[in-house]
Amino acid sequence: MPVGDAAMLDELKRAAAFRAVESVDNGMVVGLGSGSTAAFAIEALAARIATGLSVLGIPTSEASANLARRLGVPLTAFDIHRRIDITIDGADEAEPHSFHLIKGRGGALLREKIVAAASDRMIVVVDETKIVNRLGAGGFLPVEVVPFGWQATFARLAAVGCRPRLRTADGQPFLTDGGHFIADCGVAEIEDVVVLEAKLAHIPGVVDTGLFLGLASMLVVGRKSGVEVLER
Amino acid sequence: MPVGDAAMLDELKRAAAFRAVESVDNGMVVGLGSGSTAAFAIEALAARIATGLSVLGIPTSEASANLARRLGVPLTAFDIHRRIDITIDGADEAEPHSFHLIKGRGGALLREKIVAAASDRMIVVVDETKIVNRLGAGGFLPVEVVPFGWQATFARLAAVGCRPRLRTADGQPFLTDGGHFIADCGVAEIEDVVVLEAKLAHIPGVVDTGLFLGLASMLVVGRKSGVEVLER
Numbered sequence: 001m002p003v004g005d006a007a008m009l010d011e012l013k014r015a016a017a018f019r020a021v022e023s024v025d026n027g028m029v030v031g032l033g034s035g036s037t038a039a040f041a042i043e044a045l046a047a048r049i050a051t052g053l054s055v056l057g058i059p060t061s062e063a064s065a066n067l068a069r070r071l072g073v074p075l076t077a078f079d080i081h082r083r084i085d086i087t088i089d090g091a092d093e094a095e096p097h098s099f100h101l102i103k104g105r106g107g108a109l110l111r112e113k114i115v116a117a118a119s120d121r122m123i124v125v126v127d128e129t130k131i132v133n134r135l136g137a138g139g140f141l142p143v144e145v146v147p148f149g150w151q152a153t154f155a156r157l158a159a160v161g162c163r164p165r166l167r168t169a170d171g172q173p174f175l176t177d178g179g180h181f182i183a184d185c186g187v188a189e190i191e192d193v194v195v196l197e198a199k200l201a202h203i204p205g206v207v208d209t210g211l212f213l214g215l216a217s218m219l220v221v222g223r224k225s226g227v228e229v230l231e232r
Numbered sequence: 233m234p235v236g237d238a239a240m241l242d243e244l245k246r247a248a249a250f251r252a253v254e255s256v257d258n259g260m261v262v263g264l265g266s267g268s269t270a271a272f273a274i275e276a277l278a279a280r281i282a283t284g285l286s287v288l289g290i291p292t293s294e295a296s297a298n299l300a301r302r303l304g305v306p307l308t309a310f311d312i313h314r315r316i317d318i319t320i321d322g323a324d325e326a327e328p329h330s331f332h333l334i335k336g337r338g339g340a341l342l343r344e345k346i347v348a349a350a351s352d353r354m355i356v357v358v359d360e361t362k363i364v365n366r367l368g369a370g371g372f373l374p375v376e377v378v379p380f381g382w383q384a385t386f387a388r389l390a391a392v393g394c395r396p397r398l399r400t401a402d403g404q405p406f407l408t409d410g411g412h413f414i415a416d417c418g419v420a421e422i423e424d425v426v427v428l429e430a431k432l433a434h435i436p437g438v439v440d441t442g443l444f445l446g447l448a449s450m451l452v453v454g455r456k457s458g459v460e461v462l463e464r
Contacts (some may be wrong), residue, residue: 078380079381082381082383082384083372110378110436110437111381114385114436114437116383116436117384117388117435146342146346146410146439148342148343148346148409148410149310149343149347150311151311152349153346155314160451164320173244176380177380178380178411179380179410179411189241198430198434201433202429202433203349204345204346204348204349204440205237205342205440206348206376206437207439
């Protein structure tokens with residue numbers, strides 16, 4: 001992607017993130033997603049806190065926790081505040097009709113999903129390139145697996161139609177915050193995401209998948225033509 | 233339980249374990265379960281190896297690995313032998329009509345399930361007190377969960393009808409070999425184990441459950457009246 005396009009997408013994400021953060025009210029507990037779009041949301045939240053908003057954040061990764069601390073977003077622990085009012089996060093793909101998502105490119109899918117599932121509302125911020133007609137359009141579904149017996153688990157992923165590749169970093173298996181591996185699964189457009197999710201969840205060794213079904217309640221889409229807000 | 237009963241149950245388990253190990257043939261890769269009954273199977277396997285049987289074992293816990301080494305059962309790594317001929321393991325409850333199981337009292341359920349799922353056959357050895365008409369009769373289903381946000385995960389377990397209690401050891405949360413927690417869930421007899429397993433697997437933060445459905449191919453039951461063998 002040309003540099004100009006990346007900068008333009010960043011502007012779309014930023015505009016959408018600032019719009020999403022308008023939904024946050026005083027006194028809320030806010031789940032903080034991970035990744036580049038979620039970082040804009042943390043920045044937007046910090047801007048509102050600077051002008052008087054009082055909230056507590058629950059981060060989904062060390063990176064988000066560090067950014068929040070640096071920008072002055074006060075944090076709380078998930079074991080104190082189990083119920084979260086709003087989580088704001090990005091996505092790798094989003095279906096506008098179903099609000100189903102694919103997440104996990106950044107490797108924080110498990111914590112992101114646990115926090116999203118514990119939230120009254122999940123607001124998803126994306127630029128328009130992430131909107132797809134059908135999940136899988138990007139060809140890519142991350143699945144988090146336990147290291148023990150991962151080769152056998154990968155064989156079972158392949159048997160349900162995914163083509164797993166072990167994510168690596170510096171020549172070693174990439175380790176999630178939870179100490180698991182990521183299978184980057186090659187997929188085509190997914191016929192029935194609910195069926196696929198059930199098949200994947202049933203495989204021993206699969207901790208969770210990048211399919212976020214029925215979790216998002218609002219999509220905030222940064223488009224060149226402006227910010228579009230979709231509510232379920 | 234009176235000491236005499238425990239010793240008697242051990243004899244039933246031992247007899248069943250020795251019968252189960254008769255199914256092992258020369259050259260096989262054998263999954264080694266965990267727990268007291270699986271220990272008898274490792275002992276029985278060692279006895280056959282002492283008289284000439286040549287097999288390789290894949291252990292499901294450090295305890296089983298240590299016992300196998302001590303008794304002279306040669307081990308191999310799961311990443312070399314991904315396909316296992318037979319796994320021999322115990323169970324906390326077994327349904328004789330469906331071959332469905334509950335496992336996990338020993339805390340090794342995840343590795344046991346990964347190994348069982350990678351096996352051509354799973355032989356389950358139990359004494360007669362483990363045979364139930366319907367799973368859940370013992371009132372108890374272990375579920376392995378990630379530590380992050382475990383309180384929120386427990387709330388979701390409760391919402392599907394389980395009553396989770398965090399397993400502890402020496403006053404601290406019990407940690408599995410994979411670094412996860414165990415929710416010891418209070419249950420009644422389970423109406424539909426397939427539905428419950430799907431609900432539990434769908435909860436973010438649940439790594440796996442003690443429900444072993446469709447994995448066992450043979451039940452070897454130590455009864456006071458003798459060893460009973462059930463095949464699917």
